[in-house]
Amino acid sequence: MEESSLSRNIDVDKGFAIAFVILLFVLLIVMIFRCAKLVKNPYEASSTATEPSLS
Template sequence: MEEPTPEPVYVDVDKGLTLACFVFLCLFLVVMIIRCAKVIMDPYSAIPTSTWEEQHLDD
């Protein structure tokens, strides 16, 4: 006896696109949280040293 051929599985494009955007936004949020946490932990590392040198020379 032959098995009936399975029906093709239809992918919901809207659901897939929504899921992909949601995952992208979650990854973006995690990256931003990590960056903000680094700035909060050490705010002076985010400022280039050339700014301090130029400011010192202007005084």
């Protein structure tokens, strides 16, 4: 009897939804920092990502 009442209190769909929202927030924060870095110094950020150095 106690196991069935315990399983009713745990909602798997709600847990997946919360984990998904947290993952989206983490990705949003990472993208904000990447965009801020690009705005701060666009030449350094673009040169290392697209072109190899010729030296």
